[in-house]
Amino acid sequence: MIQELKNNYGHLFENELLEEINTVATFKEVSEGNELIKPGSYIKSMPLIISGAIKILREDQDGDELLLYFLERGDTCAMTLSCCIGHHKSEIKAIAETDSKLIMIPVGKMEEWTAKYKSWRNFVFESYHKRLMEAIETIDSIAFLKMDERLLRYLKDKTKVNNENVVNNTHQEIAYDLHTSRVVISRLLKKLEVEGKIKLNRNSIKILSL
């Protein structure tokens, strides 16, 4: 594990901290579609993402969903951070977007490291900053954009996160992420196809130019 750690977090953390992480953390692999965090659950360890991508969703009381953002290599989950520290329940849902490798750090160590390592503090603060900014970008996109623009942005994010120019999702799945209906998504995707920006297939969307 230490090698994975050094490759992905070596530029952030000093050796001493890397060693400590190596001692107490556990390695975890998850497959696409696995639910990592349920809303309302308590969280006992914090993930550092080594590879893959994690989708973070908000769910309302009716079970309606909305995609908040993706976590990628080098990221951690700010919600988990604050849940751990403040002993709050999780307010979000996390699902593996692709097969992913994670390093899980037990809650107890975090407080200790925050006092001890400047690099850890910076990492934690930077993570919070990034998540807050992502949340605000999500707000921007819901508040200021129309559904067709949101869909475009969604497709762009997907290709970036999955690192390929094909989005392997059904229209229904996209509709859940954007909190709208399947018919609306089909309609808008068809429009994008007519404009020559994408090519529609069953269960997948090929991105031509966005």
Place this chain on the structure above:
Amino acid sequence: MIQELKNNYGHLFENELLEEINTVATFKEVSEGNELIKPGSYIKSMPLIISGAIKILREDQDGDELLLYFLERGDTCAMTLSCCIGHHKSEIKAIAETDSKLIMIPVGKMEEWTAKYKSWRNFVFESYHKRLMEAIETIDSIAFLKMDERLLRYLKDKTKVNNENVVNNTHQEIAYDLHTSRVVISRLLKKLEVEGKIKLNRNSIKILSL
């Protein structure tokens, strides 16, 4: 200033830290409507709110606005925190909602205190958590609620923040905060009046029951 500090933050910080704050911080009073933070500006000090309320807005490139949340007594601005620490530009706009009293802490001290005082670390983390949750509540309300429900929630927030059951705003001002048009707000407010929940007057709205 030390007395104000003790009254409002005494339960959070140990005496030594309160003394330090007292030494380096400056006291600031702002009047309703004052702009505290412009989007795109750099920030050199962090506010602790003693009294009053600060309105935090997001602005898009066209100058369209959206209310994110209010800061009140005991709060600090998480955006400012992360701007200070990460030396990012401000991504938000802050306006005094009411006449307010603030204690301004120079950026330099924050990093130092984070290493030195557990209570300060907890305060900073808790602030981040609260802001992230507020951002997510804003997302909930834009994504899952219709305009009439958002308006109701807005009126409730206003009465809470201003601590009175009259909202002293024009329909246009409310429309800006919710990022919609004046006509839409007038329409919905009229509906609420017909339902007996509010009483409309020029420049003010009396809340009867929400």
Place this chain on the structure above:
DNA sequence: AAGGCTATGTAACTAATGTTACTGTGATCA
């Protein structure tokens, strides 16, 4: 190859929100 299942396409309609344009009304001030 037939049947069944899931995904997609599309029309027709409803609902919500946004826009334009005009009217009325209360406050202020020369």
Place this chain on the structure above:
DNA sequence: TGATCACAGTAACATTAGTTACATAGCCTT
């Protein structure tokens, strides 16, 4: 006191998004 101005009321219409309903197409299983 009457001219002006900002605010609010409202009708009529446009646009966007959500809903219902049904047709068709691709894929898998037997």
